[in-house]
Amino acid sequence: MSLALISADREAAAAVDPSDLISFDSLLSTEELALRNRVRTFVREDIKPNIAKWYEEARFPLEIVPELAKLGLLGMHLKGYGCAGGTAVEYGLAAAELEAGDSGIRTFVSVQGSLAMSAISKHGSEEQKQEWLPPMAAGEAIGCFGLTEPTAGSDPSAMTTFARRDGRDWVLNGTKRWIGLANVAHVAVIWAQTDTGVRGFVVPTGTPGFTATPIEPKLSMRASVQCEISLENLRLPAEAVLPNVAGLKGPFSCLNEARYGIAWGTMGAARDAFEDALAYSKERLQFGRPLAGYQLTQQKLVNMALEINKGFLLALHLGRLKDAGKLQPHQISVGKLNNCREAIDICREARTILGGNGITLEHSPLRHANNLESVRTYEGTDEIHTLILGQKLTGVGAFR
Template sequence: MTDARRDPDDLDALRAASDVLGIDALLTVDERAVRDRVRGFVDAEIRPHIADWFDRGHFPVELAPALGRLGVLGMTLDGHGCPGRSAVEYGLAALELEAGDSGIRTFVSVQGSLAMGSIHRWGSEEQKREWLPRMAAGEAIGSFALTEPTAGSDPSSMKTFARRDGGDWVLSGAKRWIGLASIAQLAVVWAQTDEGVRGFLVPTGAPGFEVAVLEPKGSMRASVQTELNFDDVRLPASALLPGARGLRGPFSALNEARYGIVWGALGAARDSFEAALRHALRREQFGRPIAGFQLTQRKLVDMVVELQKGALLALQIGRAKDAGTLTPTQISLGKLNNVREAVAIAREARTILGGDGVLLEHSPIRHAANLESVRTYEGTDEVHTLILGQHLTGLDAFR
């Protein structure tokens, strides 16, 4: 029997050992530089505080300008002060941010992929100039309002309506599970109109715009989710996103957010695995580290197998996105697999920590709770399963 126990305090060595397939070597120098820069930010600015933020149900809005300086807000967008980085670089950033906490990565996703992405793709030049530079810098915060109390997985049944009144629009209805709205200056709101679904840029201070924070929560506690009510909110014609018509507008943004989740979920899973591995190397029972027992090693190995498979899947999807060949079905496959496996890894990691695993000083239970939300938003397991089922059979099973 050999006894060359790995040092639980040498995280670089542990990560090198867990990269069994050598996936790190598939990344470019620039991609590793982005990853390392974001990882350093997470280590310095998020890890020391995240247990307290989660416990108090606090989102650190003061991080927004720092995330802007880090270059992760609207990361793949070009022009108007946006970073213009590659899809793989953004994916690696999302992974490292979610290794800190899903709530922080969700902020970056709502701000960059959903709100900024909608303005960048569908907005007028005036709208882009007004909002994108400030949002990229974290000086203005945006939200994205699509889901409603009775229209979650089926956005085509939304009831929020915008009617024309002279040269204005008048918005009425309600939205639910809307990230960031209580701290945002702007909401991208999707509504039915006589012309079909359209998008509107709605200042959160507009008369008739009401926000209620959804709490208390057992998941995503270091994040903000809200319910919105629109009581005849009057908007000028310039509030309309001119390029967005129909559900294609919000769906394009959702696919961007789902892409980030493919990578981000791996971060929560990796952090859970690393917490379990370090604990197993330190914790001794029956005269030896619990990492030396067969059942513990099986748990650790199963985690690494899924982490490695998930990383290859995310990288393949990222390369396809950078090449312009990525399809929504491929994103669904990535989101379904990586979040499902991340949930399993976080739960299993908690078991290795034993009773201590319920304390917030250890990350797996926090990640496990957060991932229940990640599993639900931007398409549930069931929705992505049916997207893939339709692709395989040609038959729509949603109804």
């Protein structure tokens, strides 16, 4: 690509990034910018015109799954088996653009790729990979990830779902809760206690004994679906177990993939809320002048923009570390804790600039803020990530 085209591309991107005070795009490669802009265009043309309706209807738009697959976003950080093999930074940039549309859209990509597909890719047999990864990358099969239970959220070691041996078979009984897209999934990765510790199982959702019931009504993540899964004497062959991992390190390795994406995604939501509030402040007149002309409004806008810039810099740093194979688990907690916390504050502050109009679905900040209540909770609450970082700083675990 010529220097003139690169410059034009960056100028075009800056025109739709009014929060960028630090020339963030200058830190990205041509390939990263191209991927980011492709996803941004998709979100602008296919998600934003429809998201208010999907959110109001409490419906995840399954019709966009093939489009997400065409963009290479399903399992995009995995290599082989039809996956795009993208970098960590490219995945992060895509996550930010998707969540600028809605957290529910980014969550689908995360559940599909960072959780379900990652579990099979990292820990599955070659037969399991060949069976499931290509159709999941192509959007022809949807996956879900069953770890959380009604009484085992932050403490997955307390799970009561149990898999017992019956001859060569496994028989599973238990309940999982807050499992994304389980009612439309074709395959579930289910984690269960066994006589020898926690194991993962690849479960076709048509297996007798598998029931997924959507959790309704919800005030958050309405353009997504979360379910309760019931497992009643669900019988699986020996080949269903993930053979290459035992213990909680299996699900935790997948959770860290998802947590990394959240550090980027939340900043996308924050940026979109900021842009909505900034545009409104320039048009809305009070006392004969635009809201943007008042010092208090400018203070709000500046504070929001500063945190967005810092949040993206943190996410990019984590991505570069991840691509270099140097990212540590506690560093992921820094990104998840900080960026979720700042993003929800930004969205709430953006709503105040919109006044009463901000409670309608015509504007995005309160929808984003509601969604971020869920994002802030799943993949580790503020409290859990605070304890992870506290242990890193002090050397003393304070979880119990």
